[in-house]
Amino acid sequence: MTSAPNLDQLTPDQLRTLAAQLLTQVDVMGKRIYRDQTVIENLNHEIAILKRHKFAKRSEQLSPDQGRLLDDLLDTDIVAIEAELKAVNPPAAPADARQQPKRTPLPPQLPRTVIHHEPENTQCACGCQLLRVGEDVSEKLDYTPGVFTVEQHVRGKWACRQCETLIQAPVPAQVIDKGIPTAGLLAHVMVAKFADHLPLYRQEKIFGRAGLAIARSTLAQWVGQTGVQLQPLVDALREAVLGQRVIHADETPVQMLAPGEKKTHRAYVWAYSTTPFADLKAVVYDFSPSRAGEHARNFLGQWNGKLVCDDFAGYKAGFERGITEIGCMAHARRKFFDLHAANKSQLAEQALHSIAGLYEVERQVRDMGDEERGRIRQEQASPILDALHAWMLAQRDRVPNGSATAKALDYSLKRWLALTRYVEDGAVPIDNNQVENQIRPWALGRSNWLFAGSLRSGKRAAAIMSLIQSARMNGHDPYAYLKDVLTRLPAQKASALVELLPHNWVSAGKV
Known part of the structure; x- marks a missing residue:
């Protein structure tokens, strides 16, 4: 070990030389310390990643239990596609009633509300008074939070003795034609699935405990058909959001089942929200198979306002064509x-x-x-x-x-x-906290439903959750909002569709 020199015995030149050497050593040691600190920080980061790989989930392979969740997703997609095809190309003739499967009667112990539908005018065109000669009775399953009831729709038949004219009140328009669910039950299934994140197999068990044997495949069909009916409303909501000059944008990963494989890959949900200062309160979600910037560009289209976002490179192309970047x-x-x-x-x-x-x-x-x-x-x-x-x-x-x-x-x-x-x-x-708060339901939901079964099911979830979350932003109960919308939607004119948007909605009972 080198002993320290006796400073009293050194000449001024030797002292200056020693001081220069010490300063050089300090500079070298300082640089070494800075370098070591950088290395330590990077190593700590790598250790954190290695721990996550060791203790967290790594494989994306589906377990057998998760695989069974696909049944309702596939049924939902198939019914949605059939509904869209039917809307584009309506059948030439009604289906033969004899080919329809016989529906299981609704449990007799459930309370029933009888709703009569009679013609407004019971006077025949020939001048005679019509006589009631019979009736058709159909039953629909209704739900209000915690209680199942049955709506019994009685449509009287009125006939003229002289000219044998027979009239009946028309069947009220329904979201699901000739189905048993009312708007209230459909709203409950939608809110349970997309707001409370209850997969359909859990809802099937809940209904079973109430004595209702509603198959998961039937619930999936309801979800698919309802999603198709609500899509025009979601499109109108998107146009309303893009009508703002300042909006938020953010994205979050969601697992999606790879087509033809029993494993998932990373898809993304994009959220576009109005600002806290805007008069309009709304959020629209867009589901995409990747994080490519083209998905954001496709959604925004020709919009060129001010976009509040993080530093994700996918937005950069939009900034080059006129969109103004607002940092977070x-x-x-x-x-x-x-x-x-x-x-x-x-x-x-x-x-x-x-x-x-x-x-x-x-x-x-x-x-x-x-x-x-x-x-x-x-x-x-x-x-x-x-x-x-x-x-x-x-x-x-x-x-x-x-x-x-x-x-x-x-x-x-x-x-x-x-x-x-x-x-x-x-x-x-x-x-960008506004949209980060609106994207949080997806983070909560994916821990329950685990993955999206297909691109179509992901887009349907994004559409329905857009309405539910926008209703929440405007202070509405999502169940009350969807029930009223699904009741009015079948008869709503396209020109008046904006009246049903969450920020414009007024309950029919308050009009």
């Missing part, structure tokens, strides 16, 4: 929060403190109009942003490339223009 300050903050949570970084703490000042301004202007909000942001938020940007640039020169600190700073610095555009327009939000 919450994403930038998250980088520093993770850094502070990992090692109590003082640099990250200072960045978080500055960003907190920006959010304090947002709390003050939340309920203001767009013009006033923009003015307050210019006065109070702009100075904070200018100081934060200058501080980040200074700190970036002091940290080594590749470190976690450098990555957190680079995320904000590379996106600074997009992150600060919200100050220029009071109608633009500071972050």
Whole structure:
């Protein structure tokens, strides 16, 4: 071991030489420490990934139990396709009634509500008074939360003795023609499946405990036919969202069954939402087989407003053709929060403190109009942003490339223009939290239904969940909303379809 020199015995030149050597060693050791810290951070990241591979689920192969879930998905898709084909090419003649399977009678112990349908006028064209000569009785299964009942529809037959004319009240229009479910029961199945995330096999068991033997395949048929009927309403909702000049966008992965294989691959659900400052409250989901940017471009079409999103490259092509990118300050903050949570970084703490000042301004202007909000942001938020940007640039020169600190700073610095555009327009939000909250139901749901059985079933789920989640955003009970919509939809004129959108909807009982 080399002993330390006696400084009292060294000449001034020797002292200067020794000091230079020590400074060189300090510089070398400092660089080595920075390099070692970078290596340690990267190794910790790799360890976390390896632990996830070791202890978390890795295989995408389906278990036999999961495979049985495909039965209702396939039935749903088949019925939906048949309904779409029937709408495009209606059958020339009604099907032979003798070929229809005999339906099991509904349990006699269920309460029954008798609904009479009689002609408005019982006077025959020849002038005679019609006589009631019989009736047709059909039964439909209804559901209100917690209670099954039966609607008994009685359609009296009225005949003229003189000219033998026979009339009856027309059959009320239904979402499922000649089916047993009422709008209330269909709404319950839809909400249970797409809002409460109950797969159809679970609903089959629940109905069984109530004494109703409704096969899963039958429930799947109801879902498929209802989805087809609701699609025009979802298309109108999409047009309403794209009518806004500022919208949010985000995406989340969902497992989808690969065609012809018993394993899944990663598909994606895209969410497009109005902002918290907009008068319109709505969200539309779009299901796609991949995360390719073409799916976002296809959905947005010719829309060229301001898009609040993360830094996903799939949106970049849209920015090149006129869409204005709005960055998400919450994403930038998250980088520093993770850094502070990992090692109590003082640099990250200072960045978080500055960003907190920006959010304090947002709390003050939340309920203001767009013009006033923009003015307050210019006065109070702009100075904070200018100081934060200058501080980040200074700190970036002091940290080594590749470190976690450098990555957190680079995320904000590379996106600074997009992150600060919200100050220029009071109608633009500071972050993308609005749509992230709306995409959360998918994260909850996929842990229950595990995967989408096909691209068609994924798109159907996206469509129905668009209506359900938009109803929630407008303060409506999804069950009450869907029940009323499914009751009115069969007779609703196409020109009046917008009246049934969640943000326009008024219950028939309140009209």
